[in-house]
Amino acid sequence: MARTRILPDKEWPPALERPTDNRAEKIGEFGVPVHLNLTAEEQSEYNLLWNKYGINQFLSQKISPHRVLNDARPKDCLWHKPFDYQQLPKTSVVIVFFNEGWSTFVRTIYSVLHNTPDILLKEVILVDDFSSHDHLKEPLDALVATLPKVRLIRAKKREGLIRARLIGLEQAKGEAVAFIDCHCECTIGWLEPLLVQITEDNSTIAVPVTDDIDSRTFQYYYGYGVPSIGGFTWQLFFHWRFMSEEKLKARKSLAEPIPTPTISGGLFAVNRKYFIHIGTYDDKMEVWGGENVEISFRTWMCGGRIVIIPCSHIGHVSRDHDTYPRQMTVWLNVIRVAEVWLDDYKRIFYSRLPIRTTSVIDVRERKKLRERLKCHNFKWYLENVYPEQKVPEDRPGFFGSIRNVGRASVCLDLMNKDGKRIVSVYMCHGLSNQFIEYTSRQELRFNHDKESCVTLDQHQVTAADCEFDREAAAESQTWKYTEEGQIISAESGQCMTATQDKLLMKDCEVKNNELQRWTWWEKMKGGNINVIS
Known part of the structure; x- marks a missing residue:
């Protein structure tokens, strides 16, 4: 099989070319950290924006929305059989936002347009989850009007991330759908290897490596090594964990896809028809939280697979603090997960549940979905997908x-x-x-x-x-x-x-x-x- 070094391909230009201004004079280029010496007035503005967004928007608005990042892929990814661009599926990119800071949001949009071959990008769908900030009204309408393949949909009421993503999915026309958080930066070559996995097996959820972007300095931490995989706690929260020594030794290449028991949820690509077939999101969940673990259990238990793709990298800025309340909704969401998917293991979850609620939680439709898909039980998941997961003994009285x-x-x-x-x-x-x-x-x-x-x-x-x-x-x-x-x-x-x-x-x-x-x-x-x- 012929192999060529994968570089930016002039034959397949991006959906939007990056401006050719002098990048060397701009701060934060290539993901280098930025430290500003602030006046008292500037520090006051910084504090206001920090508290409001949980991200250093004061600095972010000084960094170019078109900033260039280094190639984040391991060297093994740079030599590969050529991508068949004409056969890879056209993709709808769905980005949900709610009262997001302008600069981080706009940089997310441009990073998609600058780093996605035009032939692969069907559309970028922006879903406004009923934002109230002025900069996300007319200024955003004006920006979108200048951008190719970008559509803006506004929810008529606050839906939360989960149902807002469903709004985007309903409007998507691409054969594949990629969900991306609204404070990310896609890097060169992020989409192609995801689509290769989906094309080879349309029951695959393909997940890029999530690189950290520092919320204060906007330093991009390039994850060139072996990525972490997703796990879960018995309160059904996602966490990152290292691969086992056995699985590390079995890897033949740093470019090899990595099966992951769970996903963080913010970033993944999937065949649109397959995602609809397996039940998309649980639309009875509120805001966000728990939906990523639910998708993970459902995909594996119902015949699909989830893989992290080391040759696909997206940077993500994590908020320092929540900017709106959601704690109770998280617990209600994970109760739904436990009731539908954990079988007898839900006793472990309930012994660790720190709340009680009088809310009525109706999971009948999701249980019917599980029955229709003829899914494995949770014991099978633990034995075949995640044997490393420790099952507590929970001896009575101890x-x-x-x-x-x-x-x-x-x-x-x-x-x-x-x-x-x-x-x-x-x-x-x-x-x-x-x-x-x-x-x-x-x-x-x-x-x-x-x-x-x-x-x-x-x-x-x-x-x-x-x-x-x-x-x-x-x-x-x-x-x-x-x-x-x-x-x-x-x-x-x-x-x-x-x-x-x-x-x-x-x-x-x-x-x-x-x-x-x-x-x-x-x-x-x-x-x-x-x-x-």
Whole structure:
């Protein structure tokens, strides 16, 4: 098979050529970080924009909307059989926005137009999810009127990301659809390798590598190495994790697609008819959150596959903070996921659910979809797609929050201090970072955001990767929970001891020191979850 080095192809020009002004004089070009010395007045404007958008819009508006980035692809991607541009599917790119900052949004649009061959781009569909900011009204209408292949659709009411994407999907005319967040920068060659995977197997969801763009300096972090894959917590939140050593060794090339158990959700491409066939999005979900895990379970369990494509790179700016409330909707969304897809494993989810709600949750249509698609069960998913996922033991009486007897208002609490995961004491609230499982191997495990074990690091109690998961049990992660309620380190022989605001390791006292005694506590939660299934 002939192979050629993949470079920008003059035969297949982009949908919109990039302006030819002097790039060297512009800040932030090629993704280099930018640090500004601000006056007091400028700092005040910076703070206002930062609080409003969770992104450094003060700097972003000074960076060119057409900025050039380096080629983010690994070297293995630069030598490949030539793309058959005339056979690859025409693509509709759907971008949903709600009160997005002007500069990051416009840079997203231009990055698509500048880096997508015109022959492959059917259209760019911008879906306004009922924004209220003035710059997204007439100024945006005026801009769109000057851009090729760009359409603007405005929702008549606030729909949330999930249903707004469905509005875009309903209008899409391309054979393939690519969903992109509204604060991204596509790089050269981002679309072609995604479409190759979709063409070879139309039941594939193809995911680009998500490179980080710093929200303060707009530095582009080029992910040239092996990408992380998607995992999930038992609260059904997405998280990134490293590939297993076994799978790393089996890779033949850095260009090889990587199966991923879950997706982050912001960026992916899919055959439009296939996506409709498997049920698109759950339109009963609100705003966003949980839809990515739901799509992941459904795709794998119902005969499809999800792969990360190392030869496709898109930069993404993550907000420093949420700019609108959505916490309760997230929990309602993941309850839907648990009820439809987890089968008996949903007991693990519910034991970690920090809320109760009187909302009525009707999942009958999604269960009918699962039945129609003749999907595998969740046990099959864990065994065949994600065997690395730790399934908690949750032995009765040995999971929940661990409360101190002497200071009954405080519990063991996982917190971050100076970039380190510290286990200390804090007022009992029973939420995620206080949920602990005591395993039959005498580990104290946190698993709300990632699997980590309570670890004695010299004289400090921390949380670290669980050694037993690497078949290397460590005394520093072994704890004896006695009938008297003491928690004793196998490494030091000392007891966990609560003080006013710290957790210390001290010599165990023969007489019951109530500051060295701990008991399991479950937060009382009001209300019931009313699920119609």
